[in-house]
Amino acid sequence: MLSIQLFRQNKELILAGLKKKNFKDLELVDKIISVDERRRALQVENDALASAQNTAAKSIGQLMAKGDKEGAELLKEKVGLHKEQAKDIAQKLSDLETELQDMLVRLPNLPHIAVPEGKTPEDNEVVREGGKIPDLSAQKLPHWELTDKYGLINFELGNKITGSGFPVFMGQGAKLQRSLIQYFLNWNIDAGYMEVAPPFMVNEASAYGTGQLPDKEGQMYHATEDNFFLIPTAEVPVTNLYRDTIIQEFELPVKMTAYSPCFRREAGSYGKDVRGLNRVHQFDKVEVVQLAHPAKSYEVLESMVHHVEKLIQSLELPYRILRLCGGDMSFASAITYDFEVYSAAQERWLEVSSVSNFETFQTNRMKIRFKDGNGKTQLVHSLNGSSLALPRIIACLLENNQTPEGIKIPKALQPYFGKEIID
C-alpha cells in the first residue's frame, strides 16, 4: 500500500508511476487526495470536541470528589448537549477513513525508475542470457512423454485422486524432486539465509499483508470452514513472520529461506500452456525473502539476482533474465526480474523464478519497521525471489538432458540424487 504522505507531497510522481504500470483508474488519485483533506479537517473538529469532553469529565470527577454534587450535575447537563454532535462527527470520520483505506489498497505499487515502459510481455527487457541450448537431434521428447517413459510422474493418478493440475511424482521422479529441494535449500543456507519451515495455510491478515487480499482471493484455495488460505507461495507466511514488529537496525537485512508447496487455482488457464508441468495447481518451490534497510535494498536486490543466476548456472540450464515492463509486473512490486529457462523439446522459455523488490508496499500493510539512528521508526523494504520453482526446472532438466541412454543428471545435483542418470 502506498503511504498517504506521498499523495500530499508528490501527486505527479504517483500519476506517472501508475501510468507506467498501466493502471487505468487514475481519477482515484484525486479522490484520495480530496477524501484525505476532508478527513483531516474533520479530525481536527473531532479532536477538539474530544478534548472538551475529556476536560469536562475530569472536572466532574473533581467536583464529585469535593462533594459538590450540584456543580457536577450542572456540568453533566452541559456536556450532554454536545454528545450527539460528537457522535455524528465521529461516525462521519470513521466513514471517511474506511473510504480512504478502500481506495488506497486498490492502487498498485509504483515502478522503479529502471523499469521499462510497456504493456505486455513483449515489452520486457532481456538483461542477460547464459548457458547453452542443447542439440536434441537424436531424440526430442517433451517432458510429459519422458515422465511417462521413465515412470517419473503420473498425471492420470493425480486426476483420479484430486483433479487436473495435481501431478503425482513417483519413484525416481519423486526422488529427483526431493533432491532438488534439498539442493536449493542448502544453496540458500550457504549464502546466509535462515531456513524456515512455515505453515502452508495462513489467516486473512497474512494474506492481506503480502497483497493477496483484497482482490486476488480467486487465485487462492480457501478453507472456508476455518477461513484459512492455502499459500500460493512461501513468501506469504515467511514475510508475515515479521508483521507488526519493529526490527533492530543492526539485525538488517533479515534473510530467510523456506521450502513449501504452493497452491494456485489458476482459474481460466487452458491449452498447451498448461500441458504437463508447465502450469499446475500444486507445486513445490524454495523461496528466499529479505527484509532490508531502505538505503540498501537495491544492493540486496542485485545480490539476490546474482544468487539465483548462479544457482541456475550450477544446474547447467540455458537461461535468460528479464526485467519486466511496467504493464507486466505484479501489483505489489516496484521492480521484478524474471528468470526463464529454455525448454529444448517444447522450444519455449519457461519462468522459473521471479525476484522482486516491493520497497515499502508490503511492509506498510504489515507494519514491519526498524528504528533508525535518530530513533525514528521507518518502514523496511521487503524483497523475495524463487530459488527455485520446481516443476519447470524438472521439465527442462528432463528435456534438455535426454539421451538415448537416459536422462543425465547435472553434476551439482548428483550427490543429492545419488545417480548420474535416470534410466
Added chain:
RNA sequence: GGAGAGGUGGCAGAGUGGUCGAUUGCGGCAGUCUUGAAAACUGUUGACUGUCAUAGGUCCGGGGGUUCGAAUCCCUCCCUCUCCGCCA
C-alpha cells in the same frame, strides 16, 4: 468435540468506574564508579495520528453498547492456555 481459565507496553506481571498511557520487575539506552568489563547506583525508555514547533487526539485481543467519565461494567466475535476425549 466436552469442561474450565485467560488475553494489559519488547517480556514478565499489577490494576475492577474518575489526573491510568497505565504501579513494579526484567530487558534496552545514557551516565557515575572501573585500565576495561561485570556488579552496584542514578537517570531514561511504547506505538499511531497531528503541528513549522507546541498543543491536541487515539490505542489495555477485535467490534459494539452503558456512562459526564471504561483497561475496569454489559453484549458479541477472535485467539491462547489447562484438563478430559479423539488422533499422526
